[in-house]
Amino acid sequence: MNVASPSAITGKVAGQFFTPETVAKSLVKWVVRIPSDRLLDPSCGDGEILAHHDNCRGIERDPYSAWVARERLPLVPIDNVDFFTWVESTSERFECAAGNPPFIRYQNFKGLSKAAATSICQANGVTLSGLSSAWVPFLVATASLLHEGGRMAFVVPAEIGHAPYAVPLLDYLLENFSKVQVVAVKNKLFPRLSEDCWLLYCAGRHGKTDHIHFSHFDRFEGFSVPPDGEAHCWEDVKTKWRGRLRPLLLSREARAAYLAVAEDPRAYRFGAFAKIGIGYISGANDFFHLSPSQAAEHRIPAEFLAPTVRRGKFLTGDVIDDEKFAAWKAADEACTLLLIPPTKELPPAITRYLDSERGLEARRSYKCRIRPLWYSVPGVIRPDYFLQYMAGSEVRLARNDAAAACTNSIHAVQITDGQKAASALPQWTSALTKLSCELEGHPLGGGMLKLEPREASRLLFEPSFRPTELFREAIEVMRQWRHSDIRRPR
Template sequence: MQLINDTSAQKLRGAYYTPPAIADFILRWGINGCNDADILEPSCGDGVFLKCMYDGNILYHSITAIEYEMAEAEKAKAIPLHKSNVVNSDFHRFCLDTDKHFDLIVGNPPFIRYQYYNVEQQLLADEIFKKSKLKRTKLTNAWVTFVVGSCQLLKENGKLGFVLPSELLMVKYAQQLRKFLAQTFNRINIISFKNLVFEEIQQEVVLLLCEKNGTDEHFIEHIEVRDTNELLKLNPLRLRFPTKKIDFHTDKWTYYFLEKEELDLLERVKCKNMNTISTFANVEVGITTGANDYFTVPQSVVDLYQLQEYARPMVGRSVQVNSLCFSIKDWKQNIESGAKANLLVFTSDADINGNNGVKAYLENGVKEGINKGYKTSIRNQWWVIPSIKVSDALFLRRNNLYPKFVLNEAKAYTTDTMHRVFIHPGVNKKAFVASYYNSLSFAFAEILGRNFGGGCLELMPSEVGDIYLPYREENEQIFDTLDTMLRRKATTDEILDYTDDIILRQGMGFSPEEVALARSIWLKIIKRRLSRETLEKSVKEKNI
């Protein structure tokens, strides 16, 4: 691998070695009484899986292990396993050159970003993807390539057991991989952990256990255990019968954290004449200024440089939005508090026709190098921000308890910390925004979004558009009450107790039991997400 200055060699290799308990479990699942398997470990490191096989006296036909780092390969070779072949090579090259196929492939592939690949590795990775009719992008992490390549090396009824980052379940760059796995394997089990397994990198991982059996069935199951000790108590035979049919229209596997009863309710929602946000509105990213600290300013800066001609109302942070409706009054309160509540929308001739204060501010931007930023440097005039549009509503990109959806009554601009929602003509704007505040829509937001460090939930525009929304014009009637509740900081339970009854039970005809189940789905997923935040904090405090 290419080593980058100021980055540890371990991080560049993605080398965080598997706890023996996990390796042992994957092997027990994969072997499952077989004594003549041909086994591959595509990135064996110092030989954790090989050591487990030796210590457990596991029977097999042959073992092939690949390791890129020579020093680690030598450690693996020192493990006295018969019929084993440790190859000091790049798995990419091995995958493309070998004519061998395997009954079982196990391992913990490296977590390496695209930019740490050298040119040869990038070309080899592209070839691996092409063999499976997949496309690799610059966002694709090395572990994805290892999974795709390993699938190509499996026998007709082979098994694959990997330790992978939980990103597998949700990130966009792994979307085609999820579809590929769903189509390739007949049984998929995902095992996740409530506690972090790799504390040194605070990386949440899952075990991906896949099996081909030659049938037309495609089932998946998710099992969560507390830690490696609880994992070892899990009977691998339980994994032989996943119960949930794979939904090829669902592009994220967080969906399968839920039980069958919960999944059935969500399927009924999709069939209950309930539409998604994208039916009623277009969702776009907020304005990309290229330098928020320069283009978003408090009133004091506007006054100091006499920028009033170019200053526009804006809202850019979640703390500036504490209601269902962002009004002119709310914007003025942000101005008075000293918040950066102005967006500087300079015209192309501002450097010539602007007053002395405007010219001084633009000159300061050059002195500070604002004009040399990536986004600003590719513009015809670096100070002219593109895509200046005011949206009807705002949807926060990153959120804690739940994503905020706010009517933009103040006609304020927003940066890319929020998404812009342009509501279609004929849709009642107040009813549309109010309709979002219910347990089912909150649950879909959790399912569609991505956990983004510290327990934060992030949704991109397309994901916001896919949230199911029980829109009815009658929901306008609860807008003012809901706005008041949000302003007085009512608890989420208070809000949902009120809205679920009116929106879901009375408006959509859901039974009290279905409404309660919808709430439990949301609570189940959000508690899982926020428990990671608590765990991350405790790990950081321990490290301090």
């Protein structure tokens, strides 16, 4: 169990959150066969999982949590060490393991711990992506400590159902266990955590299987044995869904109907007629984005100001035009970008603004410091369409009739095949394309849906397709699973 503590490592950064007792008991029941089975919890927190089996061993990096666990379970050996460096030197082996590994993002997963984790994964034939969270090597390292026939059960982030870096992990598990089961849970196991969590069970260490078992439930109420679920050929999942498990939340009929359209020669992927990328990165948004009153105050010439769309929330219709910009200007929104070509001679007003207090602060930011000319924002394009990067209920696409630019919080869409685009884009609001957004994108937490450029390029259009009730029901299912009904502050 990972418990939030007052230690120097905060719960959010360390990935520490309480494990519900019902979940802890279930995981132990899943993996322990007989009283003599030795159980490992590689990130034991305050010892909740260890408390449900007498013959156990705990590792916990956080000093406060380790102290709490020792006070609670004085007879249980609990080491306050980094798990990965401990794995590299230990000779201990276990019949089973259970736990809730820390969901440490790649930005905070670094140093000796990450080096040891990478080494362990490489030794086991798993290549970590640079974007991998710490829970992935936790599972690989734990598996390496199990006896033949060993079992393990873990709380895992729902990212296991969509993250590209989860695919090599699942490849490894299916190559090294005779049974692999994923249990998806809709209602949050951790109410304070925006991220959804699922459960993973693996049995028969040193075995092998070509099927992954998948089951899903609205809520987790405890199971004495892992729910078996439906068996899916892993190669089919990789071929049809790129190793994503989220589509398996849908009915067989909905999945089959979607795949049938995807294989129809009349269907297009977005990337077949458009190039999709992020907008520019200013490096200092408050400095480079000016409202009409700010531009007037600093006497910025109009030729150095470009209309821009800063955030996805501004995509309120299907067109961004001059009328919309006029409304934003009337509201004194910061809707213009200070765009200084690198070869342009600077007039006195621009020089004064660059040398102002705001300018002196902006030039110290990292992105500005590494540019040849700190004040010249690179990568500014005026795309054909704007596409929401993160969305609530529905992903919005807006035609750019104002010749505006956009920041990196919005996708810039440049049409590469006008004929295909003219045929496909009128279907943007179809049930098929809405469902495609749900299946090709991924939940971000807090009810949000995120579309990376590579995911957006896979969005599906079928010019002659008509919405069906089956797809509308499937859309609702996927939105419920990402909690799109959560009320977010405006």
